Amino acid sequence: DGGITQSPKYLFRKEGQNVTLSCEQNLNHDAMYWYRQDPGQGLRLIYYSQIVNDFQKGDIAEGYSVSREKKESFPLTVTSAQKNPTAFYLCASSPRTGGFYNEQFFGPGTRLTVL
Amino acid sequence: AQTVTQSQPEMSVQEAETVTLSCTYDTSENNYYLFWYKQPPSRQMILVIRQEAYKQQNATENRFSVNFQKAAKSFSLKISDSQLGDTAMYFCAFSLRGGATNKLIFGTGTLLAVQP
Numbered sequence: 001d002g003g004i005t006q007s008p009k010y011l012f013r014k015e016g017q018n019v020t021l022s023c024e025q026n027l028n029h030d031a032m033y034w035y036r037q038d039p040g041q042g043l044r045l046i047y048y049s050q051i052v053n054d055f056q057k058g059d060i061a062e063g064y065s066v067s068r069e070k071k072e073s074f075p076l077t078v079t080s081a082q083k084n085p086t087a088f089y090l091c092a093s094s095p096r097t098g099g100f101y102n103e104q105f106f107g108p109g110t111r112l113t114v115l
Numbered sequence: 116a117q118t119v120t121q122s123q124p125e126m127s128v129q130e131a132e133t134v135t136l137s138c139t140y141d142t143s144e145n146n147y148y149l150f151w152y153k154q155p156p157s158r159q160m161i162l163v164i165r166q167e168a169y170k171q172q173n174a175t176e177n178r179f180s181v182n183f184q185k186a187a188k189s190f191s192l193k194i195s196d197s198q199l200g201d202t203a204m205y206f207c208a209f210s211l212r213g214g215a216t217n218k219l220i221f222g223t224g225t226l227l228a229v230q231p
Contacts, residue, residue, distance in 0.1 A: 104162075
């Protein structure tokens with residue numbers, strides 16, 4: 001089955017700790033994205049990557065970091081610098097970017113709670 | 116900068132009835148895409164329907180159709196013959212055509228409850 005997997009589904013973190021959220025896709029997509037979802041708000045873009053070893057900040061990148069060492073993987077690290085990290089995090093991928101739109105496919109999400 | 120506004124936080128409809136969800140957006144660009152995404156209780160985001168701004172014809176997908184008014188910057192979603200499985204959060208989203216990314220800009224969502 002082709003798709004996007006995110007792990008874990010639920011994640012708990014103590015204040016001051018860094019934590020890494022996993023996102024893997026086997027759709028052979030070039031582009032990958034991380035969104036954050038808070039109650040009463042839509043999804044907001046944290047980081048995106050159009051190609052391996054390259055990524056750009058989205059609208060709310062402060063306190064987050066990413067890497068893109070493999071086409072299939074785009075992990076997100078929530079650092080202790082993120083002031084309000086409790087949220088639902090969604091990963092997405094699309095075939096390519098630029099020129100015309102390619103549908104973004106979403107993973108099932110990770111719920112992060114800071115204790 | 117582009118913005119997307121959904122002014123109906125919650126709506127309710129009886130099963131088999133028709134409901135319309137509203138969305139307005141703001142942009143100075145002429146070429147873009149508009150979307151409706153569905154997020155059921157499982158929280159999986161599912162694309163419902165897509166509209167290309169350069170097309171005048173409104174998009175339809177089975178029971179789902181849109182009313183795209185480009186001059187008014189309005190993009191409403193009509194769900195016909197509502198089913199219990201339509202209960203979900205619905206997000207309107209915008210993306211530039213020909214941009215460097217497929218960045219999606221989302222509205223705040225409308226929670227739709229279909230009542231039996």
